[in-house]
Amino acid sequence: MRGSHALSGRTSRRTPPRPSRRSAALVAAVSLSLLAAGCASQDSSSSTASRDTVSYWLWDSNQLPGYQACAKGFGKENPGVRVDISQIGWDDYWTKLTASMIAGTEPDVFTDHITKFAQFIDLDVLAPLDELPATKGIEDSDYQPGLAASWVGQDGRRYGAPKDWDTIAMFYDKKKTDAAGISAETLNTLDWNPADGGSFEKTVAHLTVDTKGRRGDEPGFDKNSVRTYGLASNDAGEGDGQTQWSAFAGSAGWSYTDKKAWGTRYNYDEKAFQSTIDWYFGLAKKGYLAPYEVYSQSNQSDVQLSSGKAAIALHGSWMTRTIHGFKGIEARTALTPIGPSGKRATMRNGLADSVTKRGAQKPAAQKWVAYLASDACQTVIGQQGGVFPATKAGTDAAIAAYRKEGINVTAFTRPVADGTTFSFPITNYAADVAGLMRPAMQNVYANGAPVGSLTTTNRQINLILSQDG
Numbered sequence: 001m002r003g004s005h006a007l008s009g010r011t012s013r014r015t016p017p018r019p020s021r022r023s024a025a026l027v028a029a030v031s032l033s034l035l036a037a038g039c040a041s042q043d044s045s046s047s048t049a050s051r052d053t054v055s056y057w058l059w060d061s062n063q064l065p066g067y068q069a070c071a072k073g074f075g076k077e078n079p080g081v082r083v084d085i086s087q088i089g090w091d092d093y094w095t096k097l098t099a100s101m102i103a104g105t106e107p108d109v110f111t112d113h114i115t116k117f118a119q120f121i122d123l124d125v126l127a128p129l130d131e132l133p134a135t136k137g138i139e140d141s142d143y144q145p146g147l148a149a150s151w152v153g154q155d156g157r158r159y160g161a162p163k164d165w166d167t168i169a170m171f172y173d174k175k176k177t178d179a180a181g182i183s184a185e186t187l188n189t190l191d192w193n194p195a196d197g198g199s200f201e202k203t204v205a206h207l208t209v210d211t212k213g214r215r216g217d218e219p220g221f222d223k224n225s226v227r228t229y230g231l232a233s234n235d236a237g238e239g240d241g242q243t244q245w246s247a248f249a250g251s252a253g254w255s256y257t258d259k260k261a262w263g264t265r266y267n268y269d270e271k272a273f274q275s276t277i278d279w280y281f282g283l284a285k286k287g288y289l290a291p292y293e294v295y296s297q298s299n300q301s302d303v304q305l306s307s308g309k310a311a312i313a314l315h316g317s318w319m320t321r322t323i324h325g326f327k328g329i330e331a332r333t334a335l336t337p338i339g340p341s342g343k344r345a346t347m348r349n350g351l352a353d354s355v356t357k358r359g360a361q362k363p364a365a366q367k368w369v370a371y372l373a374s375d376a377c378q379t380v381i382g383q384q385g386g387v388f389p390a391t392k393a394g395t396d397a398a399i400a401a402y403r404k405e406g407i408n409v410t411a412f413t414r415p416v417a418d419g420t421t422f423s424f425p426i427t428n429y430a431a432d433v434a435g436l437m438r439p440a441m442q443n444v445y446a447n448g449a450p451v452g453s454l455t456t457t458n459r460q461i462n463l464i465l466s467q468d469g
Contacts, residue, residue, distance in 0.1 A: 053082045054359070054368045055107040059093040062321070066384040070377040074368060081364045101125045101356070108359030109369055112160050112352050114150055114423070115240075115430040120354070121153050122428075127360035128157035134366035135161060135355070138373060143390040144416065147350040150423060154262050160352025161373035162390035164381070166317040167421060168247055168346045169411035171302070174330035176228065176311040180207050180215070187334035188411075192248060194279040200337040204230025204288045207311040216288055223287025231283060232301035232310035233290035236445040239268070239437035239461075240424055243301065243315050245280045246347045251339025252276050256425035263427050264465055268437070268458035272340075274451040281445045292446035305329065316349075317412040318387055324407055333411040348421035350390060388412070429464050436461055 058067060064087045071083035086107065088096055094116065100106040101123060112120070120126050129135040135158075140148040143162045151160030172187060182203060192200035207230035208216030215221065216230060237244035240256070254272040257263025267273060283289035290310055295301075301313035306326035314336070315323070324331045338344045353372045359365035371377055378389035382397025385405065389395055395413075402409045415421050427433070440457040443449040 051362050052080055052364060053084055054109060054362065054365045055084045055086070056368065057086045057088060057093070057097065057107040057110040059088055059090045059111060060318075060386075061087055061089070062318075062386045063381065063384070066381040066386065067372075067377075069380050070372065073376060073380065074371045077371070078364065078367060081367075083368060106356045106358060108362055108365035109353055109355055109372075111163070112151075112354040114349060114351075114426060115434075117151065117159050117352075117354065118153070118426070118428050118430060121155075121159060125356055126159045127355045127357050128153075128155075128159060129161060129355065129369065130158045132355065132360055132366045134363065134370045135373075138370075142373070144350075144392065144395065146348075146421075146423070147390050150261065150350060150426060151352050152261075160354050161369050163351050163353050163372060163378070164387040164389050164394075165348055165350040165416075166387065167348045167412045167415055168243060168314055168316055169336060170312050170334045171305060171315055171319070171323050172312045172332055172334060173305060173308075174332045176207060176308075177332075180311075182206065184332065184334065190334075190337040191339070192251075192279075192337045193340050194252070194275040197279060197283070198337070201283065201288070204283065204312060205286070206230070208288045210287075216286070221287070223285075226287050228308060229290040229294075229304070229310045230288045230312060231290070232304040232313035233284075233292065233295040234301040234314070235295050236281075236292070236438070236441035238441060239266075239433045240347070241441075242347050242349070242424070245277060247314060247336035247345055248280055248339060249273055249276045250345030250347065250422050251337065251341055251343060253339070253341035255422070257427060260423065261426040263425065264468075265462045266425070266427075266433065266458055266465070268461070269455040274454060277441075277444060277454070278451045284445065285448070292442070302326075305331075317409065320402065320407060320409060320412070321386060321405075324405075333408065335411050335414065343420055344415065345420050345422060346415045347424065348416065349424055427465065428468060429461075432464050433461055 058064070064085065067085060071085060074083060075081060097110060106125065117126065129138060138148065138158065138161055142148065144165055147162040147165055151162065152158050170187065177187065190200040190203055192198040202217065205216035208226060209228045210222040211225045211227045212222065234243045240246060241249065252272045254267065254270060254276065256266060258265050284291045290304060294304065301310065301315055302319055302323055304310040305313040305323065306329055336344050336346050353369050355365060355369055375391050375393040378391045378394030379397045381387065382389045382394040383401050385398060385401030388398045399409060399413065436457050440454055443453065444451060
């Protein structure tokens, strides 16, 4: 999982007086280390004082073989240097990582997420890459446009070396769309609006089938007894809605914050956002979107698609190989719908590799990050066909690998070429935003709370951000 909806260790600072960002982040991190008692020591074996051994943490098991191959290539270029890789599942990754930083057993290098690095900057545990001999030559132009710039902090220093990117598209079961008489061309030209849902809502209605075989747009359809939902559920989306509503909000012309990066206020109180959310979760009330109770960690949108419970699932490009590997369905992808703005939109996220301050003391760790960010490694990762690496050569290798398997990834790559992507919100207090938005969004989805209630939540979030003013 690459999204942020499973981030752990949220804090909640709602009323004055408030501590400084750094002290608050430290309190949160200490709490995490207590919750994860023993976790840091469990992984400390991968961290060594040897200047010739680099400890590297990542969370994606699917990418582990690729990075093991990169480690071998790196070793050939740097005889006597060893990379010790630890793979820790997403649900435990951030807890163990933060605990290790408090305990002093942190890895030299780790895979970082755009919603987390501000906290680590506040904890003063990251090394600015532009101040290290091996990584100071990293340039924005070395990577797909916009990826490298996202990892520059408010101090103007770079804290992450781009490793890959992903976008969101519609996965669908061709068996179900064929049975409904819906073509690939139709799916790639859908539009939506918050008033009547446009052709997108008409399509998911037609793809919805109740237990008596009646479609959602046919007389007698029973929304309380659905066999196949037109659209799968993937939780309420917290504050980013990456694999839920982000593509709709983005195509409505809405932006998370007042600035592309390091915004000073969130915009969850704006009409464009609230009307989008009202329409989106309104699909569940009509029986077209799987209701909140259908979703669970073991029954996420990809599982709903593979089990026949849903016909369409919005998900990330990192799920391409997994979903195409499901038996019993014919997986395909389509572009996200065109919105009221007249354009389509999709969130693009990019992961990076960061160096801890301890790791910065090792020339080998610096060189490892530079190697991870190079065409040499990223082409190897691309050939694995699991993600789109950040360099152009790496991306091209991934597209070729998918093509060899008969998988068309245009739905993910075209928005990048068209310039219709947008980023995760990059601000301070990301954990607080998620902590406040998660229950607020779930209340709308699960309990039918009015979208206007998000205005109060937005006010609380902006009050937290205002302490930096």
